[in-house]
Amino acid sequence: MTADVMAQSTDADKSPTTGSPAAATPDESTGTDNYTGAGKPLAANEIRGMRERIDEIDQAIIDLWLERSRLSREVGKTRMASGGTRLVLAREREIVERFRTALGPDGTQVALLLLRSGRGPL
């Protein structure tokens, strides 16, 4: 699905760059709020509130992702410096399984991306 999502986008989808959400202007011809995509002002406000939390979550995920990546590289360095192996597949499997159990099939992909980011340049 990945490429399709982006391919559907056009210039008309460009987000407001000056953009506080409050600055979004309703499309007068349809009554639709262009930024939230909501059909009514009340829904637009509700959506803005939820999006604020979503943005916080995204930032937290990014921060955790980067911290994990640094730690995981450190683990790999420590292990190799001690004469150990570069990877421990048993551990990687556990992690993939944890994400798959919690998030479903996409969890496998998330875990593999996470593990890859922790390996550093091969």
Next chain:
Amino acid sequence: MTADVMAQSTDADKSPTTGSPAAATPDESTGTDNYTGAGKPLAANEIRGMRERIDEIDQAIIDLWLERSRLSREVGKTRMASGGTRLVLAREREIVERFRTALGPDGTQVALLLLRSGRGPL
């Protein structure tokens, strides 16, 4: 790389199911700790400490992922109930861009998986 990682695993990789890390036993023939993969006990201890934090991070990422998924579905429902659109591509693009900027090319994949989890059944 995804399939390769798993294909390399064998039954010998199975993680200890009773497994507190302290229960890992060194392989006496090689001096290698089977669980951490470290070649020396000191490194093994250091690795265990870092892995504890990594495990916390993984759980936090999972929790945030699920919370975001619920919120995002709620946003979609609210928008559609108000007569708005099912998706807002401008918003999706912003999110993909945020992850790509922070995490590099894999960030795009992470964002697309995250967005998909927030769409619910199509």
